[in-house]
Amino acid sequence: AQxxxxxxxxVPVFEEAxxxxxCNYSSSVSVYLFWYVQYPNQGxxxxxxxxxxxxxxxxxxxxxxxxxxxxTSFHLRKPSVHISDTAEYFCAVNPSGGYNKLIFGAxxxxxxHP
Amino acid sequence: xxxxxxxxxxxxxKTGQSMTLQCAQDMNHNSMYWYRQDPGMGLxxxxxxxxxxxxxxxxxxxGYNVSRLNKREFSLRLESAAPSQTSVYFxxxxxxxxxxxxxxxxxxxxxxxx
Numbered sequence: 001a002q003x004x005x006x007x008x009x010x011v012p013v014f015e016e017a018x019x020x021x022x023c024n025y026s027s028s029v030s031v032y033l034f035w036y037v038q039y040p041n042q043g044x045x046x047x048x049x050x051x052x053x054x055x056x057x058x059x060x061x062x063x064x065x066x067x068x069x070x071x072t073s074f075h076l077r078k079p080s081v082h083i084s085d086t087a088e089y090f091c092a093v094n095p096s097g098g099y100n101k102l103i104f105g106a107x108x109x110x111x112x113h114p
Numbered sequence: 115x116x117x118x119x120x121x122x123x124x125x126x127x128k129t130g131q132s133m134t135l136q137c138a139q140d141m142n143h144n145s146m147y148w149y150r151q152d153p154g155m156g157l158x159x160x161x162x163x164x165x166x167x168x169x170x171x172x173x174x175x176x177g178y179n180v181s182r183l184n185k186r187e188f189s190l191r192l193e194s195a196a197p198s199q200t201s202v203y204f205x206x207x208x209x210x211x212x213x214x215x216x217x218x219x220x221x222x223x224x225x226x227x228x
Contacts, residue, residue: 004156009154032213032214034216036219041221042221042222043118043204043206043219043220043221043222044157044204044206044217044219045219046216046217046218049214049216051214090156090157094213094214095213096213097213098213099162099164099170099211099213100145100147100162100208100210100211100212100213100215100217101159101162101172101213102157102159102217104156104157104158105156106154106155106156107154107156
Protein backbone atom coordinates (compact mmCIF):
# COMPACT_ATOMS: atom_id res chain seq x y z
CA ALA A 1 0.00 0.00 0.00
CA GLN A 2 1.06 3.51 -0.70
CA UNK A 3 2.16 5.70 2.18
CA UNK A 4 3.47 9.21 2.69
CA UNK A 5 5.84 10.22 5.48
CA UNK A 6 6.31 13.81 6.50
CA UNK A 7 9.42 13.68 8.59
CA UNK A 8 8.74 16.70 10.79
CA UNK A 9 5.47 17.23 12.62
CA UNK A 10 6.43 20.80 13.55
CA VAL A 11 8.93 23.25 12.09
CA PRO A 12 9.57 26.54 13.91
CA VAL A 13 11.41 29.20 11.92
CA PHE A 14 12.09 32.92 12.11
CA GLU A 15 10.64 35.33 9.60
CA GLU A 16 12.77 35.78 6.45
CA ALA A 17 14.67 32.54 7.09
CA UNK A 18 14.62 29.69 4.53
CA UNK A 19 12.59 26.58 5.22
CA UNK A 20 12.39 23.01 3.92
CA UNK A 21 9.51 20.67 4.71
CA UNK A 22 10.36 17.07 4.01
CA CYS A 23 8.19 14.46 2.36
CA ASN A 24 8.97 10.87 1.41
CA TYR A 25 6.63 8.39 -0.20
CA SER A 26 6.68 4.66 -0.67
CA SER A 27 5.74 3.44 -4.09
CA SER A 28 6.78 0.87 -6.63
CA VAL A 29 4.66 2.53 -9.31
CA SER A 30 4.56 5.96 -10.85
CA VAL A 31 2.88 8.60 -8.74
CA TYR A 32 1.74 12.15 -9.01
CA LEU A 33 2.74 14.38 -6.10
CA PHE A 34 1.01 17.30 -4.43
CA TRP A 35 1.54 19.81 -1.66
CA TYR A 36 -1.48 21.39 0.00
CA VAL A 37 -1.60 24.15 2.62
CA GLN A 38 -4.21 24.55 5.35
CA TYR A 39 -4.45 27.94 7.03
CA PRO A 40 -6.08 28.02 10.49
CA ASN A 41 -9.78 27.11 10.39
CA GLN A 42 -9.81 26.76 6.61
CA GLY A 43 -9.93 23.98 4.04
CA UNK A 44 -6.92 22.78 2.07
CA UNK A 45 -5.56 24.74 -0.87
CA UNK A 46 -3.21 23.44 -3.55
CA UNK A 47 0.32 24.88 -3.40
CA UNK A 48 1.84 22.92 -6.28
CA UNK A 49 1.86 19.55 -7.98
CA UNK A 50 4.28 17.38 -9.94
CA UNK A 51 2.87 15.44 -12.86
CA UNK A 52 5.83 15.05 -15.24
CA UNK A 53 8.70 16.95 -16.84
CA UNK A 54 11.03 19.20 -14.86
CA UNK A 55 11.67 17.87 -11.40
CA UNK A 56 11.63 21.39 -9.91
CA UNK A 57 8.07 22.60 -9.54
CA UNK A 58 7.13 26.16 -8.68
CA UNK A 59 3.92 26.92 -6.83
CA UNK A 60 2.02 29.79 -5.30
CA UNK A 61 3.31 32.14 -2.60
CA UNK A 62 6.98 31.59 -3.56
CA UNK A 63 7.07 27.88 -2.69
CA UNK A 64 8.82 25.27 -4.80
CA UNK A 65 9.38 21.52 -4.53
CA UNK A 66 11.81 19.08 -6.05
CA UNK A 67 10.86 15.58 -7.14
CA UNK A 68 13.62 13.03 -6.53
CA UNK A 69 12.64 9.66 -7.93
CA UNK A 70 15.69 7.76 -6.65
CA UNK A 71 15.08 8.97 -3.09
CA THR A 72 11.28 8.90 -3.44
CA SER A 73 11.13 12.39 -2.00
CA PHE A 74 9.25 15.58 -2.76
CA HIS A 75 10.56 18.23 -0.37
CA LEU A 76 8.97 21.67 -0.20
CA ARG A 77 11.13 24.79 0.08
CA LYS A 78 10.83 28.53 0.40
CA PRO A 79 13.89 30.82 0.48
CA SER A 80 12.38 33.43 2.80
CA VAL A 81 9.24 32.86 4.87
CA HIS A 82 6.69 35.36 6.13
CA ILE A 83 4.48 35.36 9.19
CA SER A 84 1.56 34.69 6.86
CA ASP A 85 3.09 31.32 5.88
CA THR A 86 2.19 29.96 9.31
CA ALA A 87 -0.05 26.99 8.47
CA GLU A 88 -0.15 23.22 8.21
CA TYR A 89 1.34 21.70 5.06
CA PHE A 90 0.31 18.34 3.65
CA CYS A 91 2.16 16.23 1.14
CA ALA A 92 -0.01 13.84 -0.89
CA VAL A 93 0.47 11.22 -3.59
CA ASN A 94 -1.84 9.83 -6.22
CA PRO A 95 -0.77 6.56 -7.88
CA SER A 96 -0.94 6.99 -11.63
CA GLY A 97 -3.44 4.98 -13.62
CA GLY A 98 -6.20 5.09 -11.04
CA TYR A 99 -8.92 7.33 -9.76
CA ASN A 100 -8.23 10.61 -7.99
CA LYS A 101 -7.72 9.05 -4.54
CA LEU A 102 -5.15 11.14 -2.72
CA ILE A 103 -3.05 9.60 0.03
CA PHE A 104 -1.99 12.23 2.52
CA GLY A 105 0.89 12.51 4.93
CA ALA A 106 0.24 13.45 8.56
CA UNK A 107 1.12 17.09 7.98
CA UNK A 108 3.83 19.51 9.09
CA UNK A 109 2.91 22.54 11.14
CA UNK A 110 5.05 25.50 10.09
CA UNK A 111 5.26 28.23 12.73
CA UNK A 112 6.93 31.45 11.59
CA HIS A 113 8.10 33.71 14.41
CA PRO A 114 8.96 37.42 14.19
CA UNK B 115 -18.22 31.79 -7.12
CA UNK B 116 -18.35 30.16 -3.67
CA UNK B 117 -16.37 27.03 -4.62
CA UNK B 118 -17.10 24.17 -2.20
CA UNK B 119 -19.46 24.89 0.68
CA UNK B 120 -20.23 22.69 3.69
CA UNK B 121 -22.92 22.81 6.34
CA UNK B 122 -22.93 22.84 9.27
CA UNK B 123 -19.59 24.28 10.41
CA UNK B 124 -19.85 22.73 13.86
CA UNK B 125 -21.97 19.94 15.33
CA UNK B 126 -22.16 18.13 18.63
CA UNK B 127 -23.95 14.78 18.74
CA LYS B 128 -24.67 12.19 21.38
CA THR B 129 -23.66 8.59 20.77
CA GLY B 130 -26.29 6.86 18.66
CA GLN B 131 -27.70 10.02 17.06
CA SER B 132 -27.75 10.42 13.32
CA MET B 133 -26.94 13.38 11.13
CA THR B 134 -26.17 14.37 7.56
CA LEU B 135 -23.32 16.60 6.48
CA GLN B 136 -24.07 18.61 3.38
CA CYS B 137 -21.65 19.60 0.62
CA ALA B 138 -22.22 21.57 -2.55
CA GLN B 139 -19.93 22.85 -5.30
CA ASP B 140 -20.61 25.46 -7.96
CA MET B 141 -17.65 24.72 -10.26
CA ASN B 142 -19.51 22.20 -12.45
CA HIS B 143 -17.14 19.46 -11.30
CA ASN B 144 -17.93 15.84 -12.00
CA SER B 145 -16.16 14.25 -9.03
CA MET B 146 -16.66 14.77 -5.30
CA TYR B 147 -15.03 13.37 -2.17
CA TRP B 148 -15.46 13.10 1.59
CA TYR B 149 -12.43 13.02 3.91
CA ARG B 150 -11.94 12.98 7.62
CA GLN B 151 -9.00 14.67 9.33
CA ASP B 152 -7.70 13.40 12.65
CA PRO B 153 -4.72 14.75 14.61
CA GLY B 154 -1.44 13.26 13.48
CA MET B 155 -3.05 11.28 10.66
CA GLY B 156 -3.58 13.67 7.80
CA LEU B 157 -6.73 13.27 5.72
CA UNK B 158 -8.28 9.91 4.93
CA UNK B 159 -10.78 9.27 2.16
CA UNK B 160 -14.20 8.04 3.34
CA UNK B 161 -16.18 7.90 0.08
CA UNK B 162 -15.96 9.41 -3.34
CA UNK B 163 -18.20 9.93 -6.33
CA UNK B 164 -16.40 9.84 -9.67
CA UNK B 165 -19.47 11.14 -11.48
CA UNK B 166 -23.14 11.84 -10.87
CA UNK B 167 -24.93 8.61 -10.05
CA UNK B 168 -21.87 6.72 -8.81
CA UNK B 169 -20.30 6.35 -5.38
CA UNK B 170 -17.45 4.19 -4.11
CA UNK B 171 -15.77 3.41 -0.82
CA UNK B 172 -12.51 4.98 0.17
CA UNK B 173 -10.08 3.99 2.89
CA UNK B 174 -12.39 4.38 5.93
CA UNK B 175 -16.06 3.91 4.90
CA UNK B 176 -17.37 2.00 7.93
CA GLY B 177 -20.13 3.82 9.78
CA TYR B 178 -20.90 6.20 6.92
CA ASN B 179 -23.20 6.40 3.92
CA VAL B 180 -23.21 8.89 1.08
CA SER B 181 -25.63 10.22 -1.49
CA ARG B 182 -24.74 12.02 -4.70
CA LEU B 183 -27.96 13.97 -4.89
CA ASN B 184 -27.13 15.67 -8.20
CA LYS B 185 -24.03 17.01 -9.90
CA ARG B 186 -23.64 19.80 -7.34
CA GLU B 187 -24.36 18.03 -4.05
CA PHE B 188 -22.76 15.15 -2.16
CA SER B 189 -23.93 14.36 1.37
CA LEU B 190 -22.39 12.22 4.09
CA ARG B 191 -24.63 10.47 6.63
CA LEU B 192 -23.78 9.06 10.03
CA GLU B 193 -26.61 6.66 10.93
CA SER B 194 -25.55 5.98 14.51
CA ALA B 195 -22.75 8.26 15.62
CA ALA B 196 -19.89 6.91 17.74
CA PRO B 197 -17.16 8.80 19.66
CA SER B 198 -14.60 7.39 17.18
CA GLN B 199 -16.28 9.55 14.53
CA THR B 200 -15.28 12.74 16.31
CA SER B 201 -13.24 14.46 13.61
CA VAL B 202 -13.11 17.29 11.11
CA TYR B 203 -14.83 16.38 7.86
CA PHE B 204 -13.83 17.88 4.54
CA UNK B 205 -15.64 17.72 1.26
CA UNK B 206 -13.70 18.21 -1.98
CA UNK B 207 -14.40 18.26 -5.69
CA UNK B 208 -12.42 17.92 -8.91
CA UNK B 209 -13.23 18.41 -12.55
CA UNK B 210 -12.80 14.72 -13.28
CA UNK B 211 -11.77 11.64 -11.33
CA UNK B 212 -8.40 11.70 -13.09
CA UNK B 213 -5.34 11.08 -10.94
CA UNK B 214 -3.81 14.37 -12.13
CA UNK B 215 -6.75 16.64 -11.32
CA UNK B 216 -6.56 19.17 -8.51
CA UNK B 217 -9.04 18.69 -5.69
CA UNK B 218 -10.71 21.78 -4.23
CA UNK B 219 -11.67 21.63 -0.58
CA UNK B 220 -14.46 23.10 1.49
CA UNK B 221 -13.90 24.78 4.87
CA UNK B 222 -14.77 21.67 6.89
CA UNK B 223 -17.28 20.53 9.51
CA UNK B 224 -16.04 19.99 13.04
CA UNK B 225 -18.01 17.11 14.58
CA UNK B 226 -17.89 16.04 18.21
CA UNK B 227 -19.64 12.86 19.35
CA UNK B 228 -20.13 12.58 23.10
